[in-house]
Amino acid sequence: MSFIGKNWGVWDAVGKRRRSILLGTVFLAAIWAVVTMLATPAEAWRHKGGKSVPVGTITVDGNPADWIAAGIPKLIIDPVGDGGQAGTDLVSIRVADDGDKVYFLFELAGPPVPFSFFGLDVDTNPNTGCAAYGVGMEYGITIDPSPGGLVYIGDARDCGWGSGDFPGALVTATGGNFIEASVPIATLRVLNAALSQFDLGCGTDSCTVHRYVLGHDQAHGGH
Ligand SMILES: [Ca+2]
Numbered sequence: 001m002s003f004i005g006k007n008w009g010v011w012d013a014v015g016k017r018r019r020s021i022l023l024g025t026v027f028l029a030a031i032w033a034v035v036t037m038l039a040t041p042a043e044a045w046r047h048k049g050g051k052s053v054p055v056g057t058i059t060v061d062g063n064p065a066d067w068i069a070a071g072i073p074k075l076i077i078d079p080v081g082d083g084g085q086a087g088t089d090l091v092s093i094r095v096a097d098d099g100d101k102v103y104f105l106f107e108l109a110g111p112p113v114p115f116s117f118f119g120l121d122v123d124t125n126p127n128t129g130c131a132a133y134g135v136g137m138e139y140g141i142t143i144d145p146s147p148g149g150l151v152y153i154g155d156a157r158d159c160g161w162g163s164g165d166f167p168g169a170l171v172t173a174t175g176g177n178f179i180e181a182s183v184p185i186a187t188l189r190v191l192n193a194a195l196s197q198f199d200l201g202c203g204t205d206s207c208t209v210h211r212y213v214l215g216h217d218q219a220h221g222g223h
């Protein structure tokens with residue numbers, strides 16, 4: 001009996017160890033679930049906003065009515081009063097794409113004035129490109145909204161970019177407190193042929209970096 005008892009004791013010890021391992025695993029899984037649950041909404045929220053639309057939905061004419069009619073949500077909402085002059089103080093940014101171009105609608109606190117700068121991280125890797133505007137930007141966007149002002153997108157990997165990098169690629173129009181812009185997706189694929197998403201950072205008025213995923217309806221705009 002003592003032999004059996006001993007064996008039972010061994011089995012019991014093994015069983016306890018197994019239960020202990022099992023409980024430990026369950027405990028770790030529970031912690032991981034909570035961590036994931038806490039982390040996911042922020043990440044998901046940060047990456048949502050914007051919309052893929054049919055070709056012809058958006059006309060770059062400075063009139064935001066087409067964006068409103070198409071129900072394109074805000075990708076970025078920015079506090080008013082933190083961006084210098086009203087004409088460079090960001091209020092919101094909407095982003096959309098139609099499979100051919102990426103469109104931007106920048107809303108400012110007043111009629112746009114020089115200059116607005118933005119950075120696109122087209123490999124969504126902060127360690128590649130120029131570390132500025134909260135991203136590792138491959139492309140820089142310069143917008144001088146004054147009549148005849150230069151507007152361009154350029155190769156910013158060395159932190160400098162010029163109007164001669166991709167001549168005519170950035171098209172803009174202003175109206176009221178808005179700057180509307182478009183860039184061919186083909187231009188963005190010059191520096192990342194596999195482009196499917198990008199992170200958007202702001203220069204003149206810093207904003208919270210947000211990710212835009214091409215070809216998706218991304219409801220629920222965020223800050
Ligand atoms: Ca328009």
Ligand SMILES: [Ca+2]
Pocket residue numbers: 121122123124125126127128129135136137138
């Ligand atoms: Ca990058």
